[in-house]
Amino acid sequence: MAKGAAQGAAQGADAAKAVAQPDAGQHQPNPEQQKAAQDWAPLEEKCMSAIKDAIKDAIGDATKDATKDAIGAQGVQEAVDSCKQTLDMSMKAGDLTSSTQLARTGSYQLYGHALLLADKKQAALAQEYMAVDEAHKCLTDKDQEYAMPYFWRGVVEANLGQNDAALADYTVAEATHRKAIANMPAMKPRYGPTLAAILKEHAALLDKMGRADEAAKLRAEAAGL
Numbered sequence: 679m680a681k682g683a684a685q686g687a688a689q690g691a692d693a694a695k696a697v698a699q700p701d702a703g704q705h706q707p708n709p710e711q712q713k714a715a716q717d718w719a720p721l722e723e724k725c726m727s728a729i730k731d732a733i734k735d736a737i738g739d740a741t742k743d744a745t746k747d748a749i750g751a752q753g754v755q756e757a758v759d760s761c762k763q764t765l766d767m768s769m770k771a772g773d774l775t776s777s778t779q780l781a782r783t784g785s786y787q788l789y790g791h792a793l794l795l796a797d798k799k800q801a802a803l804a805q806e807y808m809a810v811d812e813a814h815k816c817l818t819d820k821d822q823e824y825a826m827p828y829f830w831r832g833v834v835e836a837n838l839g840q841n842d843a844a845l846a847d848y849t850v851a852e853a854t855h856r857k858a859i860a861n862m863p864a865m866k867p868r869y870g871p872t873l874a875a876i877l878k879e880h881a882a883l884l885d886k887m888g889r890a891d892e893a894a895k896l897r898a899e900a901a902g903l
Contacts, residue, residue, distance in 0.1 A: 707772060714770035718781070721764040725788050728757035732795050757792040765789045779816035780823060783809050787830050799838050806831035820861045822869050825854035829876050836883050848880040866903075874900035 707715065732753040768785045771778060790805035809827035817824040832847030855873035859866045877900040884893035 710770065711772045714767050714772075715778075718764065718767045718771055718785075721760065721767050722781075722785060722788065725757065725761040725764045725785075725792070728753070728760045729788065729791055729795065732757045732792070754792070754796045758789075758796050758798075761785075761789040761792040777816075779812055783812040783816075783823070783827055786812060787827060790830060790834065794834055794837060799834060803831070803834045803838065806834050819850075819854050820857045822855060822858040822865070822872070825851040825858070825872075825876075828854070829879075833879070836879075841883060841887055844883060845880070848876060848883070851876050852880065870903040874903040877903075 765782075765785045765788075768778070768782045786805050786809035790802045790809065793799075793802035793805060806827060810831055813824050813827045828847040829851035832844040832851065835841075835844035835847060852873060855869055855876065859869050859873070862869075877896040881893035881896040881900070884890070884896070
């Protein structure tokens with residue numbers, strides 16, 4: 679989850695630059711959009727940090743008492759709140775460039791991550807669907823970034839027990855990574871580890887479904903990356 683969050687933060691920073699300095703021929707942002715673009719990236723970094731802290735709280739202590747549980751719940755709520763603020767700011771920044779569309783994809787993903795941590799699975803799924811829709815506006819299935827909304831939607835679907843839907847989304851995410859690597863071989867050192875992580879997540883779900891042979895093939899591919 680941290681890797682996806684980091685990717686979203688980087689996209690937010692790119693969006694701030696794109697809205698503040700649009701390409702020739704694009705609509706000039708109004709002052710409110712410029713202010714929102716400047717505020718967007720720092721908010722997304724705060725959102726990412728809150729998610730990381732919430733994950734640490736969730737897995738860092740196997741012997742939590744009531745006080746620690748309350749602190750953990752507060753951390754999750756902070757993640758939800760900060761990621762919602764990030765998404766709201768992305769809306770204020772507007773939809774002026776493909777970079778803002780790409781960055782908003784990351785903001786939807788991050789808010790979905792936070793909602794999943796809060797065990798608000800249906801709400802998380804809705805955000806991941808919107809991330810996929812946003813990706814369709816500015817990316818193709820040869821772009822590595824196109825894969826990530828599908829992967830994260832699959833994670834939520836798996837948490838909801840929607841296994842067939844999760845398998846389908848993992849498959850799209852994997853196929854997109856393979857195309858991205860074939861299209862840009864120099865990026866394999868960067869894209870390969872992410873593909874390997876997705877393959878392992880996919881394999882774990884297949885294991886739960888009793889499809890060990892298929893899972894083994896995916897793990898073998900991951901090991902070769």
